[in-house]
Amino acid sequence: xxxxxxxxxxxxxxxxxxxxxxxxxxxxxxxxxxxxxxxxxxxxxxxxxxxxxxxxxxxxxxxxxxxxxxxxxxxxxxxxxxxxxxxxxxxxxxxxxxxxxxxxxxxxxxxxxxxxxxxxxxxxxxxxxxxxxxxxxxxxxxxxxxxxxxxxxxxxxxxxxxxxxxxxxxxxxxxxxxxxxxxxxxxxxxxxxxxxxxxxxxxxxxxxxxxxxxxxxxxxxxxxxxxxxxxxxxxxxxxxxxxxxxxxxxxxxxxxxxxxxxxxxxxxxxxxxxxxxxxxxxxxxxxxxxxxxxxxxxxxxxxxxxxxxxxxxxxxxxxxxxxxxxxxxxxxxxxxxxxxxxxxxxxxxxxxxxxx
Numbered sequence: 001x002x003x004x005x006x007x008x009x010x011x012x013x014x015x016x017x018x019x020x021x022x023x024x025x026x027x028x029x030x031x032x033x034x035x036x037x038x039x040x041x042x043x044x045x046x047x048x049x050x051x052x053x054x055x056x057x058x059x060x061x062x063x064x065x066x067x068x069x070x071x072x073x074x075x076x077x078x079x080x081x082x083x084x085x086x087x088x089x090x091x092x093x094x095x096x097x098x099x100x101x102x103x104x105x106x107x108x109x110x111x112x113x114x115x116x117x118x119x120x121x122x123x124x125x126x127x128x129x130x131x132x133x134x135x136x137x138x139x140x141x142x143x144x145x146x147x148x149x150x151x152x153x154x155x156x157x158x159x160x161x162x163x164x165x166x167x168x169x170x171x172x173x174x175x176x177x178x179x180x181x182x183x184x185x186x187x188x189x190x191x192x193x194x195x196x197x198x199x200x201x202x203x204x205x206x207x208x209x210x211x212x213x214x215x216x217x218x219x220x221x222x223x224x225x226x227x228x229x230x231x232x233x234x235x236x237x238x239x240x241x242x243x244x245x246x247x248x249x250x251x252x253x254x255x256x257x258x259x260x261x262x263x264x265x266x267x268x269x270x271x272x273x274x275x276x277x278x279x280x281x282x283x284x285x286x287x288x289x290x291x292x293x294x295x296x297x298x299x300x301x302x303x304x305x306x307x308x309x310x311x312x313x314x315x316x317x318x319x320x321x322x323x324x325x326x327x328x329x330x331x332x333x334x335x336x337x338x339x340x341x342x343x344x345x346x347x348x349x350x351x352x353x354x355x356x
Contacts, residue, residue: 014150019158022065022146023058024050025323029288030057030138033316034295041308052174056093059171060085061139065147066164069157075270075280077213079140084205086134091190091198093175095182097122097130098190105301114248121194124252132242132259137291144284145323148277151333223272228282228328231269235286238262243294277331285324292317 031037031053032046039045064081067073073081090097098121102108115124147154159167183189190198226234242258245251266283269275295313 015153015158018146018150018153019062019163021149022062022142023054025058025142025146026061026138027053027057028316029142029291030134033137033288033291033320034298035304035309035312035316036295036298036300038300038302038304040300040304041312052177055170055174056089056178057138059167059174060089061142062159062167063164063171064139065143066157066159066167069155071210071214073209073213074216076217076267077209078143079135080205080209080213082139082143083131083135084202084209085139086131087198087202087205088175089134089138090130091201092195093178093182095179095186095188095190097127097198098194099186099188101188102186103301107299111247115252121191124249125247128252128255129243132255136287141284141288144280145288145327148281148327148331148333151330154277217267218271220273221271223269223274225269225272225274225279228278231279232282232286232324235262235283236290237286239287239290240293243290278328281324281327281331285320285328288320288324289317292320 027050031049032039035041039049061082064078064085067081068078087097096102099108100112111126111129112123115126116122117124225231238258238261242255245255245258269279292313295316296310300309
């Protein structure tokens with residue numbers, strides 16, 4: 001017990017562990033799990049890439065998580081925040097959302113042109129897969145799987161204000177580096193209107209997260225819910241279907257339908273008192289395993305041999321499954337109810353304070 005009679009104060013290094021795990025897991029889910037790039041199967045290149053990808057993807061994931069736990073933002077709001085960062089990443093930072101020939105990728109036209117909307121300068125299919133990909137796999141899934149690894153800290157802030165400032169600065173530096181490289185090496189740049197539109201969309205998503213995203217959708221009910229295993233299996237199927245829809249308007253319609261049905265079902269089930277952390281982990285694990293499976297069908301850029309490619313895919317598939325099982329085991333100790341937002345002064349240095 002602390003001198004004041006409260007709960008023992010967690011050690012600083014204990015809080016750093018989940019923060020560091022999230023910083024690393026986010027770029028693995030965002031960039032490496034499908035093995036689409038020239039670095040596929042190259043351990044040295046993959047490790048070196050983390051120098052940029054950790055601040056580019058891990059820092060936003062950590063900031064989203066910290067904002068949510070400090071302000072009492074629930075999962076609908078968390079996903080709105082992940083979508084906001086997805087818009088910033090694809091629309092402003094690397095500008096792939098508005099590019100007609102990104103990185104000279106050979107199959108870019110096949111993804112873009114069938115659903116290209118000329119007045120907006122973007123493709124319907126690419127917009128869907130880029131934004132959902134970032135919202136779900138770059139940020140949402142890593143947060144959902146890392147939090148339960150430390151059950152006692154899963155609903156508490158991990159960083160103090162200096163840590164938040166450093167994390168934000170790292171993200172801004174990485175984003176500036178990627179944007180500078182894009183402007184220097186790519187011929188298609190987003191227009192001022194496109195950048196402004198992306199910023200407005202991101203701002204609206206943040207506003208939703210901090211208002212509607214903090215409210216409970218309805219009173220809790222004592223309704224039956226499927227087991228986490230069933231939830232995970234359904235999540236796996238839904239994610240596979242989403243990732244395999246054709247690059248056409250029919251594919252866009254199918255993808256949006258999958259998202260709508262999944263969101264509706266989860267929102268309804270989450271109102272039950274029987275819905276818990278294990279179900280959230282199951283959702284995230286199913287989505288992550290599906291992404292790893294899709295990687296076996298991806299054709300990497302550059303000259304990547306079959307041994308390197310399939311070894312890469314196998315390692316990430318096994319890793320996704322093991323991480324999901326570990327998170328599911330730890331999730332049994334995660335509180336079922338959302339606590340009140342912590343006192344910020346206390347979280348930033350008072351009793352129970354987080355590390356810098």
